[in-house]
Amino acid sequence: MATVVTTGTWVLPKVNASQFTVNNEHITWGAVADSVKSGYVFQGGPVPVRVDGTEFVLGTFTHHNFPIPPLPQDQFDVRLAVNVAFEEGTEIDFVLRFHHNETPNQGPRPEDLVDLPVVHPQQEVVTVDGAAYNVLITGFWQNHKHVHQFVSPEGKSNSADIYALLTPVPVKPILHISRVEAIGNASTGQSDEFVEILNRGAEPANISGWTLSADDAGQDFTFPPGTALEPGRRIRVHTNEVRPEDGGHSFGIGRPIWNNEGDTARLRDTNGNAVSVFAYGDHDPTASGK
Template sequence: MSTAVTSGSWPSATADTSTFTGLGTDHVRWGNVADGAKSGYVFRGGTVEVQLDGTEFTLGTFTHENFPIPALPTPQFDVDLTVRVEFEDGTTSDFSFRFHHNETPNEGPAPEDLVDLPTFVSPEEVTVDGQKYQVVISGFKQNGQIVRQFVSAEGGANSADVVALFARAGEPDVVLTNVHYRGQATQQADEYVEIMNRGSEPADISGWRLGADDAGQDYVFPQGTVLQPGERIRVYTNESHPEWGGHSYGINRPIWNNQGDTALLQNADGDTVSDLPYGNKVPATP
């Protein structure tokens, strides 16, 4: 584990920047109105603990100041972010990301503005002990959930932590991250297993198998199932959630042992890629 300090600035945008102020700082604004009434982005870094094993950390806090402004000539545009990471040994590295902004109409059934990241992986690399790493953004942490699209209500400042990790450059890294084995819905239909790609490259998991506690209770991922860097999906017992990939066993009874077991993820060759003990199968802490 290493302590690092993060900071950020917004150096450029793909829109007409004649109404922009603050480019090159951590607070960029836009709109043909006075500065205090403009919309904009803020990035605030801080002191964080980082590891190189795929452990997530808070890269910084993203705030969208979403105020009613006159319609922009181009309502969708990109704003670039540069994040500087200064490690405890004094070395620094800059990592860049692009935020895609959708300035939706202020009135109507969905006035919320939308913020996406066209790519979640920094193009820059840092070398530690001979190994190259890139920063991968997992998403925005809102209300305890990590989501990949930031939905920003109109008329205020909306914030979320930007959650990221250091990933080995040029490699996927698929792991089981959570077994939600005590469902609350009928027949525990809302049980799920969460899977994440902690790597910096997409992972094709077509034909991979998620093993449940009994023989024959396996879920095989369909052809074309690809996990993007930093992406999470869930396999539910008997619910469909498109926002989590839409995967479901489709079984009308509980699958995951409420006492404990070990979830297994195997590739198409039958090799175990990741295992995750839960409940009473979790090894005791020494």
Template sequence: MSTATTSGRWPSLSTTPTNLSGVNTDHVTWGVPAGGGKSGYVFTGGQVDVKVDGSEFVLGTFTHENFPVQALPVPQFDVDLAVQVVFEDGTTVDFTFTFHHNETPNNTANPEDLVDLPSFVSPQSVTVDGEEYAVVISGFKQGGRVVRQFVSAENAANSADVVAIFAKVGKPDVVITQVQFKGQVKRTQADEFVEVVNRGTVAGDISGWKLGADDAGQDFTFPAGTVLQPGQRIRVYTNEVHPEWGGFSYGINKPIWNDKGDAAKLHDTSGTVVSTHGYGSAKTQP
């Protein structure tokens, strides 16, 4: 592991919003203010730990200045981001991503703006110790939770860390990253879950894979068509259904995961253990 310095700029937009300024800087704005100021994006970089073991790190902080503006001719458009990473040895690489902006009307019941990432993988790569890596964005981290879509409250400057992974180019890397083994629901602990993420640069088909604790009746088989996109994370709950996390559930009316500690294991269709994650007293890293 080494350190690197990141910085960002917004080099282009797919359209030209009214009153556009700051293109090719770290702070781009647009719109005729209808209240406190213009709308815009800010990217703030800094010093980061470069990890190539698949663990996540903060690439920088994204801020959306979501202030009311007069209606735009094109309310949805793409905003390109270039993040420059300068490594300790002087190697410099620009990794690029596209943010999709939805400037929702301010006269609706839900005026929050939405920001999506159409692609989470940088087209650029860098070679570290003879291995080629690209940057995969896991999502936006707010309040300890990583989400794939940024919901920005109206009339405020809303920020979130951009969480990323240095991933080996050309392959998926599906692992267990978290076991919530002590649920808050009394007796059944229905809100227990196991989190799985694809740390690779290409999609991973996990149809037919099994997640379990090596005890009878505690295997969950992923249904046909279960494909994890680069950086995507899902959760398998004990007895709750959360569509925002994929909607997967064991559907069992009793706790599954040992409150003291054990290991969760992910098997592929051949039965090979792809990932083991110790938790509690048996805690390990994925």
């Protein structure tokens, strides 16, 4: 199996640079002993590459949040330059910008906030085992969820993996239902249930007029005009919530849609052709006992 080697280099913020220290994959800050400074860490290294359209980890970002004296400026941006080196000699460089909010250590909300950057897809071509692939950086994942922000408790650490995938060249848009979250928050009528759709191809996909549906009648969602999904990007359609960070799509149905025991999600194009089908639970024919 082919591998890549990822390395990361932190760049000092433009403000209060004297408060910060960069040491290899670490950047730390705070007028305290080095062992208890707050900071960020990027851990890369040799990474096995997947060529079957499955995402793989490029590296891990960690926020160490320790109590420190107040900084002259409590909000700042920190940049991380990441290099991804493939065995055949191709290197890809991209820059991530993290926005940090160093909140007071005391009070009702002492947790620090870190806005994780949105990574723009890389349209680089690499060769793996003699075949050409596009490299797509797909974003940060934590506990099997795509995340955009950390809420880091004082005295603890918070980590997320940054993922990528390879798609053969040339490849048309490949729309794939990657996840169905059937168990939502019961107190909200499970309005936060969702279906996630991923573009695994190397070209943007115009899905205006496409439909997403569950098994029961009256549970259909049609994507509005102008809906496009870039390579390596994903959107979610919630049951009865509008979340701009996930694309802003909702069935607008005030009751649960997805059966906790099992159901089938279907994505159809404008001609009614089934582009992707996702069956889970007792609807999954590959499940144990089927």
